[in-house]
Amino acid sequence: MGLGRPCTGFRKVNLVAIVILSRGKCGLSTCTTRYLVAMAVADLLVIVVEVILYQIKFHYFLGSFLDITPVCSVIEVMKYGTTDCSVWFTVTFTFDRFIAICCQKLKTKYCTEKIATVVLKTTGDFFYLKNVPRYFIQEPREIIDNVPRFCAYKDSYFTDPGWVGFDWFDMILTPFIPFAVILLLNTLTVRHILVASRVRKGLRGQGRGENYSDPEMESRRRSKVLLFTLSGSFVLLWMPLVVWVISYQITGSGTNFNDAGWIFDNIIFLLRNFNCCTNSFIYAVTQSNFREQVISAVKYPVISVLQFINKAVP
Incomplete structure (x- = not known):
């Protein structure tokens, strides 16, 4: 059960992030908080479905009720649905920050809690519905005591034009378009920030060496660090998979279980799953208010016990 402990740790970290962000005391706008909470929830679901229900089950609980064909078909749908949501919630957050930083006229209308809720709900509903057909591409690998067991792709999935088109559509949606x-959005955001910074420094006399405290620039700096760290982590951890998919489609060659390519394939998907475990650490590294809330949450039970002892002991 070597994988169990890391997964349990990642679940706890994501749960802590969800609780702290939901309290709204991290100095972030309600809109930004809504996106970050949604991303943390999606990441937690990826860990539960992809790693626990799929990977750990495959290695340690083979033959359990999770391997009944209808059950593992549902897990297949959930696996792709949660991964798509995790990726596209990052896209929607990046777009929201692009509007907030670069499009001041649209900011007041778009960057609201109501709009964020609608965008996140629409995105989640669409991608789960998009993956429902995956339930019907599975067939039993074995029939044991009249119970269909395990899941295998139907032969028609690899040859039928409809399923081939669906597979291409799925790959284009995740990860090529998000990538x-x-x-693109980060490039435009960087360009806007650099131009705006030069203009603002000139207006405030920074160009002449005068030091002024600029709350607006400090706020932009924090938003920039959070945005680029989250999206940069996504790009770096998903890049090997994008390269692998392009290479596979060009060469059409697979890998065997005993060659180095199979190990490389597993590392690629490990990095993809790891992307869903890094966001909570990024919050802690880049956001001082988030760190303060974590420290307060850790201190609270200790302080409560000490206060109880002080009251109990005369």
Whole structure:
């Protein structure tokens, strides 16, 4: 059960992030908080479904009720649905920050808690519905005591034009479009920030060496650090998979269980799953208010016990 402890730790970290962000005391806007909470929830679901229900079950609980064909077909749908949501919630957050930083006229209308809720709900509903057909591409690998066991892709999935088109559509939606959109939005955001910083420094006399405290620039700096760290982590950890998919489609060659390519394939998907475990650490590293809330949450039970002891002991 070597994988169990890390997964338990990642679940706890994501749960802590969800609780702290939901309290709204991290100095972030309600809109930003809503996106970050949604991303943390999606990441937690990826860990539960992809790692626990799929990977650990495959290695340690083979033959359990989770391997009944209808059950593992549902897990297949959930696996792709949660991964898509985790990726596209990052895209929606990046777009929201792009609007907030670069489009001041749209900011007041778009960057609201109501709009964020609608965007996140629409995105989640769409991607779970998009993956429902995956339930029907599975067939039993074995029939044991009249119970269909295990899941295997139907042969028609690899040859039928409809399923081939669905597979391409799925790959384009995740990860190619998110990859391109995040890179584009970040490039435009960096360009806008650099131009705005030069203009603002000139207006405030920074160009002449005068030191002024600029709350607006400090707020932009914090938003920039959070945005680029989250989206940069996504790009770096998903890049090997993007390269692998392109290479596979060009060469059409697979890997065997006994060659180095199979190990490389597993590392690629490990990095993809790891992307869903890093966001909570990024909050802690980049956001001082988040760290303060974590420290307060850790101190609270200790302080409560000490206060109880002080009252109990005369």
